[in-house]
Amino acid sequence: MILASVFIGLILLLLTGIPIFAALGLTASSILLLIEGDIDGLGDAVYVHLNKPILATIPLFVFMAQVMIRARVIDDLYSFAHTVIGHVKGGLGVATVLACTIFAAISGSSVATALSIGSSAIPQMKRFGYAERDALGVVAAGGTLGILIPPSGPMILYAIVSEASIGALFLAGIVPGLLLALMFSAWCMIQARGRQGMDAPDWAGWQAATAALRRSVWAILAPPVVMGGIYFGIFTASEAAAAGSLYALLVAVLVYRNFGLRDLWDCAYATMRTSMMVFMIIAGAAMFAHAITLARLPVGVTEAVAALGLGQIGFILVVMALIFVLGMFLESIAIILITTPILLPTMISLGIDPIWYGVLLMINLELAMITPPVGMNLFVIKGITDAPLGTIVRGAAPFVLIMMAGLALLIAVPELATWLPTASGFGR
Incomplete structure (x- = not known):
């Protein structure tokens, strides 16, 4: 009863529009x-959570994405994908997914991915005969990859709250992220074969493809610089963010030569605003975790699960269904901060790998980005195209099913x- 009251109360507060940290x-x-008569200990709880060097990854990765966007490095990325594969029927959709995948590995943001790639990709796809809903759907879904493919902002936040290894989570997201991108691409090609009047531009030739690769190579190399260093043990996650x-x-300065002091200031200012928002949310999460621990809510959840006799898979299925419903109404950050402190002790008692669960959670949060009524990517696409929301939802619907299939596959095969x-x- 106490758990339900806390849960409902917090959701009602969030639905009023109050900031998450508040x-x-x-x-x-x-x-x-209610339980102790005072709020002693909240300050110490906040200090413990914020006094962690790993938090430096947040502003560093945000700054990296801001610089790459500001220097217009991303423009060459979609041009390359379009040149290389755009001539195949359905290839523009595949090119969009490819561009979203690489940009997601740079920005760590689903909204930024959908916004940046969508501005270039949607007009091109419509120009070559793609139905409006198909073009809108692939960008909305491709943008969600920013949550799963590292470096991911929600993934970093989950790692901080759960005290899981950020490096391990980053690596764990690579194979499922690429698998989802492959499934999206396959659907784009299958869908194109069933559509009449969908044209494909002529093959630009190897010379044009090579030139496009040369222009985009700096964007393509960004993810290997970050993840390669972590994988080969050259630097930690924090050092990887600094290197990125x-x-x-x-x-931006030496290759593109379009980045001045004013741009540096704008990027630093945007980074500061975003990072402070995240740090305030982490402070709120620290207070929430401290309070529910003293109220023994996680213990109550563990005992309830034990009484039901749910095993690992049963627990995961129930939790994934719950998070899917929450995703229709709450932002991904709120879902992570509400559910993780409550569920983590139960996961540990059942022997569930927090890294595996973290990836499952990220895929479910991807679903939240394109499921109404609060799917953020749906509103981003509506903002840049002014298309009817119903059209965007119908275009994204097949990708919701694809992501559900990917989630089921990952539950069945955790080794992915x-x-x-x-x-x-x-993992050792």
Whole structure:
């Protein structure tokens, strides 16, 4: 009963539009006042959570993405994908998924991916006969890859709340992320074969493809610089973020030569605003976790699951269904911060790998980005195209089913997520 009251109360607060950190802080304060009569300990809980060097990854990865966008490195990325595969029937859809995949590995943001790639891709696809809903759907779905393919902002947040290894989570997201991208691409080609009047541009030739590759190589190299260093043990996740930021600056200043002091200031300012928002949310999450721990809510959940006799798979299926429903109404950050502190002790008692669960959670949060009524990517696409929301939802619907299939596959074969971290030494 207490758990339900806390859960419902927090969701109602969030639905009023109050900032996430404020809702978490108010809920935590209310719980402590009810069970202890004071809010002592909240300050210490916030300090412990914020006094972690790994938090430096947040502003560094945000800054890296800001610089790459500001220097217009991303424009060459879609041009390359379009030139190489756009001539195949359905190839423009595949090119869009490819561009989203690479950009997701640079920005770590689903919204930024959908916004940046959609601005270039949607007019091109419509020009060559793609139905409007198909063009809108592939960009909305491709943009969600920013949550799963590292470096991912929600993934970093989950790692901080669960105290899981960020490096292991980054590596765990690579294979499932590429698998989803492959499934999206396959659907684009299957869909194109069933559509009449869908044209494909002529093959531009090897010379044009080579020129496009040369222009985009700096964007393509960004993910290997970050993830390769982590995989081969050259640097930690924090050092990888610093290396990525330095790489982005060098490319913008020395290669593209369109990045001045004013751009540096704008990127730093945007980074500061985004990072402070995230840090305030982490502070709220720290208070919430402290309060529910004192109220013994996680213990109650563990005992309830034990009484039901749910095994690992049964628990995961119930939790995934719950998060899918929550995703229709709440932002991904709120879902991570509400559910993780409550569910983590139960997961540990059942022997569930937090890295595997983290990847499952990210895929489910991807679904939340394109499921109404609060799917953020749906509204981003509507904002840049002014298309009817119903058209966007219908275009994204097949990709919802594809992601559900990917989620089921990962539940059935956990090694798709755990193999790479284990092989690289993170799983030992």
